[in-house]
Structure formats: C-alpha cells, structure tokens
Amino acid sequence: MTIRERVDGPQSGKGNGYQERTIRRTYEDTFTLEFLAFHECISGEEHPKTSLLDARQDLDIMKMILQAGSQS
Secondary structure, eight states: OEEEEEEOOTTTOSSOEEEEEEOOSSSSOHHHHHHHHHHHHHTTSSOOSSOHHHHHHHHHHHHHHHHHHHHO
C-alpha cells in the first residue's frame, strides 16, 4: 500500500511538503513472494492464478501493442 500525504515543510511549516511511504504486509520482498508462489504451483500445493490460455492471450496482446508501436 502506498501512502501519499502533505507534511509541514522545513521552512514555512504550512503543509507545503510531501511524503510518500510504501507499507508492505511482510518484510519479504516481492520477488521472494513470487518465487514462493511459483514453488507452490510446481510442487502441486496450489494452482496458478493465470491459466495457460490466459498467458497465451497476454502474449498476443503484447505482440499487438508492439506491432502498433512500430507502425507509428
């Protein structure tokens, strides 16, 4: 979760500062969480959120985006 808020600035103290913080549910980084989820899928403990058909359709969409970008 990302929190963005105005804070008192160092000179005027009138709320002209800005602060952004990222709060995570865990201390593990996102790569570790993704790797653990992958391990659960290949070990048979869980099913992937995305099916093979969904993954294929994602690749088709990316191909269309790249082709559209190269034509302009």
